[in-house]
Amino acid sequence: MSPTPAILHASYALAHAPDLVRHGSKPVREIARDPSFLPRIAGSLRPWDEVVAYPPNQVFIGNLAPEDLASIPRPWYENRIDSAATDGPFGRMVTQAALYGLMKLCDDFDLMAIDGDLAEQAGADLVDFDHRMDRITGVDPAELRTVAEESDGLDLHHEGRRAGFIRTAHDQDEALAASVLLENLAGKATAVLALSDLLRRSRLGAGEIDYLLNCGEEAVGDRYQRGGGSLSKAVGEVVGCVNATGSDVKAFCSAPVHALIAAGAMVAAGVYRYVVVLGGGSQAKLGMKFGAHLRNGVPVMEDCLASMAFLVGPAGADGDGMELRLDLAGKHPIGAGSSPKAVYESLVVEPLVRAGLSMTDIDKYAVEMHNPEITEPGGSGDVPRMNYRTLAAMAVLRREIGRGDMDPFVAERGMPGFAPTQGHIPAGVPYLGHALEAMRRGSLDRAMIVAKGSLFLGRMTQLVDGVSLVVERPEVTRRHG
Amino acid sequence: MDLEDQANVNRLAETSGTDGMVVLLGQPDANSAGLFAETVTRGDPTWAGPLAGVPLGLPVYHVLEPEIKEQMDGDLYDEHVGLMELSADVDEIIEWVAVYRD
Numbered sequence: 001m002s003p004t005p006a007i008l009h010a011s012y013a014l015a016h017a018p019d020l021v022r023h024g025s026k027p028v029r030e031i032a033r034d035p036s037f038l039p040r041i042a043g044s045l046r047p048w049d050e051v052v053a054y055p056p057n058q059v060f061i062g063n064l065a066p067e068d069l070a071s072i073p074r075p076w077y078e079n080r081i082d083s084a085a086t087d088g089p090f091g092r093m094v095t096q097a098a099l100y101g102l103m104k105l106c107d108d109f110d111l112m113a114i115d116g117d118l119a120e121q122a123g124a125d126l127v128d129f130d131h132r133m134d135r136i137t138g139v140d141p142a143e144l145r146t147v148a149e150e151s152d153g154l155d156l157h158h159e160g161r162r163a164g165f166i167r168t169a170h171d172q173d174e175a176l177a178a179s180v181l182l183e184n185l186a187g188k189a190t191a192v193l194a195l196s197d198l199l200r201r202s203r204l205g206a207g208e209i210d211y212l213l214n215c216g217e218e219a220v221g222d223r224y225q226r227g228g229g230s231l232s233k234a235v236g237e238v239v240g241c242v243n244a245t246g247s248d249v250k251a252f253c254s255a256p257v258h259a260l261i262a263a264g265a266m267v268a269a270g271v272y273r274y275v276v277v278l279g280g281g282s283q284a285k286l287g288m289k290f291g292a293h294l295r296n297g298v299p300v301m302e303d304c305l306a307s308m309a310f311l312v313g314p315a316g317a318d319g320d321g322m323e324l325r326l327d328l329a330g331k332h333p334i335g336a337g338s339s340p341k342a343v344y345e346s347l348v349v350e351p352l353v354r355a356g357l358s359m360t361d362i363d364k365y366a367v368e369m370h371n372p373e374i375t376e377p378g379g380s381g382d383v384p385r386m387n388y389r390t391l392a393a394m395a396v397l398r399r400e401i402g403r404g405d406m407d408p409f410v411a412e413r414g415m416p417g418f419a420p421t422q423g424h425i426p427a428g429v430p431y432l433g434h435a436l437e438a439m440r441r442g443s444l445d446r447a448m449i450v451a452k453g454s455l456f457l458g459r460m461t462q463l464v465d466g467v468s469l470v471v472e473r474p475e476v477t478r479r480h481g
Numbered sequence: 482m483d484l485e486d487q488a489n490v491n492r493l494a495e496t497s498g499t500d501g502m503v504v505l506l507g508q509p510d511a512n513s514a515g516l517f518a519e520t521v522t523r524g525d526p527t528w529a530g531p532l533a534g535v536p537l538g539l540p541v542y543h544v545l546e547p548e549i550k551e552q553m554d555g556d557l558y559d560e561h562v563g564l565m566e567l568s569a570d571v572d573e574i575i576e577w578v579a580v581y582r583d
Contacts, residue, residue: 292527339560340564340565341560341561341563344564376512381508381513382510386509386568386569390565392568393564393568396567403567406567
């Protein structure tokens, strides 16, 4: 009998990165056009304690439930949580010094140098991290200055000073420019943190992981295969997954759900016993909406790199997991059309109808969980709310609920957005940690994760993408299975 | 409105003139619909794109407005817009677009 695949553990991390905001794609372009943006951005960034106490961040690491966020008045950046902790049941936040330390210990090609003070602070802030800590070494300021003056690359700042440098690895290769390597190293380092924490939550040793599927968005490669490389093994190597191989799944924002379906299929088929789906943070997206934030007098809130990791294995193999209903996997096929109705028909309705279920048989839907406080100033609206309203409208069209039941549908089966706007991170999967906790408590039976991706951004097709999956409390699967 | 869309509107206005040109919006919420409507009438309020300081004054409508709906094939409208018509704050969107059109 083939194993039933389950998500056994989830892990999330937020790395505070205020001094990397200036290297985000949008800030770089705008600062080049108007250098006065640099001090204005710096003056609008939040200090560490405010980032920790920010309610959506507390939801992201599991100290608050999404439902709790709905009862906290906006603006959330002013209604912070007293005595907020950096560690949660399935996630944690780390300082910028810790982030630089992680990047340094992940740097296999000596691309990056940091000064001694930063190295010391990084070591102190990563005291509970137990991989390659001896690699967090610093240089004296004079040596750092020499490296910066003699090399092509980017200064790295910390607490108002130049505290590091990352060099370009090939002077004729745009894919190995310092700005690209910074993105890739930040993605690798934050994924390493999420994977390391995931393994600590599990009873498994790193050597028991068979396969790693990275779903991050970074383009790793060189001039002959820009974006053709992989981060999976690079991440696994750092934490000692010596028996794992891996590959990357690329599908813009929907990649994590594609990867979870693939991981579940690998486990169900018996190809691999334990598969980890992981994704690091998107440095390019830091400060993406800073212009709107400055214009509206709100903090520049895209100041953290988010990362995540999920352990997929046989149900019951490592504690109470939640079962991946591969028979309910949904997809947006090429021929489906791109109207909202066509997208939701194929992603949500079709798999449910196939199994004889209705939309109200799903207790919670997790859609793109963008934090509305970040998106609204730029005119993008409250993305989760719009998606939940659309789901409710689908249920009305299908005569599953009345028009007057739309608001209760959204309130009961939806949740406020709480995820950083980091592309692949918000796409439904930030809810998996909460779903796991709720299923362990017995307060949630079934949830659907719905991810959509903007394939058209790469200019190779006008298509959109989307996939969905259903997770279920094991007792429920057994009752109906 | 992203910079590419602004550039396209600007280019069309420059090459073909604005006579007979109408902008039809499809934003699902009032704030973004208002922002887009403002951009193609008074100019880009964010001062980031090609329409910054370019008050084209184009007639702008939202696809949810009755005068647009009645000109469209019913089945096609239901297929592409029906879900948004049910889920969006239609009155608020229409009100905001009208602020800039009028």
